[in-house]
Structures are given as C-alpha cells and as structure tokens.
Amino acid sequence: MNESDVDGAKLLAPLRGTTPDGESAVSVEKAIATGKRRRAVRGALGAAAVAVVTVLAVILVPAALNTNRDEQVRVATAPTEFNVLRQEFTVGSAGGFTPYAYRTGRFAQRIDLKRAGTPDPTEPTAMVTIYPSGPYSSEPDGEPAPAVNDRRAKYVPSAGPRSTRIAWEWADGAWAYAEVPPGPDAQAIAHRVAQSVGRGGTAPARVPFTIGALGEDRVLGVVNSMPASNHGPTAQLLIGRTDPSGASGEMVGIVVGLTTASGQQNTSLDGRPAIESPGRVTMLDGGPGRAATASALISAEPLRLKEIAASVQISGDPANPSTWPVNPVR
C-alpha cells in the first residue's frame, strides 16, 4: 500500500461497519421468476424474428428489385438530444394522476405526477421520463403491453417492489417510461398515463432570474411547476460542468432558485448578506422577503457555489411566468 492507499483506508474506515437500514426487500424467487420470463420472451422473440425476416424477404426482395418504385418508407425519427429551454412534451391527467412538475434536460425530459386533488408530494407518486434516441434509449427487456399511441410498448419489470412501469417507443429508437405505484390495476393505469403523453407544440422552460457567465458550466435543465401544483409558478435552473453524455458518466450539478428569505445571516458576499452552509449558499437580498439559493446537487466547489448564488439577478415578476426571460444566462 502506498501513502495514498493508507490515507484512503484511514479516511473511509468509519464506514467499514456500515450496513443498509431495515429488512431486505430483495427476493431471490422474484429474480428467478423474472429471469425465466425474460428468457422465454427472448426465445419467442428470436423465433418470431426468424419468421419475420423470412416473410420480409419474400415480400421486400421483389419490391426492392422494382426500379419503378417511387415511394419512400417514412420513418418517425427522434432527436438525439432535447432543447433544455423547451418543454418538449405534454402530459394530461390520467389514471387518477395529474402532472405537477416538469424537468427539461438534453438527455431526458421528466414529468412528476401526483394523485389528482392532493398537495404536491415530496417524492412523485407517478413519473414519466422520455429519452431521445441514443445511449439512454436502448430497448428495455420486458413483456408485451398494448400499444401506446400506436407505438409498441412493454411492461418493464421494476427492480424493486415499489412501482409498475411501462415503456414505449415514442419514436423510432427512442423510449419513454411511465411509472406508477403498484396495485391491482397498476398496469392499466400506467398504460393510461403513457397514453396521455403527447408531443405537441413545445413550451418555453423559463426561470424568473438570470445568472452570470457560465464559464465551464452549462445549463443542464429547468424545473418548472405545472398548473396543478399547489406551489404556484416556481422554477429552478440546473447547471453543471459535465453532463451524463460523458463516457465517464460523471457530473457536477448546482441547482439555482428563488426561495423565501429566512434564516440568520452568517456571512457576507461582496458586502451582501448571505447564509452559507455545507453544499448551499443563500443570498438574502433578493427583494422583499425573497432570496436566491444555489445548492450543490452532486458536488461543487464552495467558491463556485458562491459565485453562482451571487450572480443571480431577478428578472420579471416571479408570480407571472410570461414575464420571465427567455434566456437565463446573461
């Protein structure tokens, strides 16, 4: 062991005795049952693929040889990434759930849903996640499900016991997922939620402030509340230096948003009152009762957090999203 190894072993030593809380929800029987189902599906798909190839060869080879053929096969294509400043999808209320928050991102757009008529939960009750084509859209293993908006779909086994998921190929080579709590009709409900997802006109994803030059950072996404939210119009900006498209999958994320000014000032930044705590910097002078907060989502240099928080300038009326700036970066 070199010096670095000794340091590492010493630093992490307090975690050596760490064990997970509570009883295990892992089921060996479920793994066997799921494994058998997947194997059976793979076998059936393999046989079906052979049959399909044979049939297609019979039909398409003569057609391909027809030089007078002037029609092209139209294929629905998906982007390889989304615009982080646009909400590219719509989700309706379905299956007893209603959307309350939307998060944009280059490599995923996500909508959180709650049970209709209830307050916004801390964690979503149901969730829709849509991926563009590319590395995050590999076809999932699963069992056949009824088509979603005429696109093929699968019930995807959830690794844990807490949700039922349906996946559908919303465009060629691009998959989306709807996840709902388990229950007797969970598969049908998941299907209804999936059916409610549409790709109409896109809406801007805005925040009621701007931030200073990003440097090596970039905007990774915007989180907006939706009309059914009981928190009124709110928004957060997600920024980072790398994003998950990197081969390493490593990323640094900072969340910026406005909050109600509360808490005791414990520092000053450029002469302005602020609260600094681990992974979080709050500027207290954002206007009457208002503060700007920068929080570390994964890890961030404390100095960078301060820079970001101090650069926030409120723009537009926080209560009126139509007045928010189109571009959050000055």
Add this chain to the structure above:
Amino acid sequence: MRRDEQYSEYVSERLPTLRRTAYLLCGDSHRADDIVQAAITRLYLHWRKAQAADNLDAYVRRILVRTFLNEQRRAWISRVRLTGRPAETPTPPAPPGPDIETQELLRAALQRVSPRQRAALVLRFLCDLPVAEVAAQLGCSEGNVKSLTANGLTALRRQLGDRHPALAGGSES
C-alpha cells in the same frame, strides 16, 4: 431444478454482502435493494456463464457495480426532486453520538463524489480489492483506477472541508 437450487443457494448466501456493497455505492437502502434485485436477475440469465467464471464472486460483483453505474447514468434525472422548491440538498438528521456523526458526515460526503470515483473508493478501501481487480470491475485500466481513487479522495476531503478535521486531515491526523 438443480440449476435454480444452485443459483438460489449461492445468491441467498451472498445477499448480505451484495446489499452492503450496493448500499455503500448508492447510500440509500431502497435503491440498494433495487440495484441488487436487478443484478441478481441479470445473474440468473447468465448463471451458466457465471459458474464457468474463474472467480464467481468477482463476476457477480462486476454485475452489481455495472448495474449501479448504468442505473446511475440512466436515472440521474430521477435524483432531482421536482417539488417546485429549491431544497434538493438533503441535510443529514441530527446525529445522536460522535461515531454516528462521523459515519453520517462521511456517508453524505461520499454520496457527493462522482459515481465512478465513489465506486473506486468503495471497492478499493471498503471491499479491500486490489487495483487490478477494481480495474476489472469498472472495465478500465489500472492507471485509470489510481486516478479515480486519487481524485475521489481529493473530492471527498473537499466535501468534508473543515467540518471534521480528523477525517479531512488524512495522513496529517
């Protein structure tokens, strides 16, 4: 069926170790269970190949680590809470004693280190694997593991800051 019995026997015996490793990697009991469940399902599909491996435990650990990294990449978006309030950074609950406090500080700091660096630190220093074995688990070179480990330790100390000098000080303490 004999195959299922062998699989069941092996996995049942290794479950506590798999859960602990997954928990150290992801820092959440429920997610750890999800990762283990997905990993052992995958193991079932490849059980014959796994049995033929030189080191079955290493083979299974590799499935577990890759399941964690894949889940981490694909589900990173899920870790952002869409509550309409910028209060994403979890604050550890008030610790009842100094040992628990140290563990909580360290665990929270470790979760802020990037996934691959975290995996390198956990495999190296908490699973006591040699560099070559960690490289095989992560699918990278030994030099890359050393780099991940060094950068991971730096990031971990930065996260700890001056909140726990005895921990953050490393060899100086």
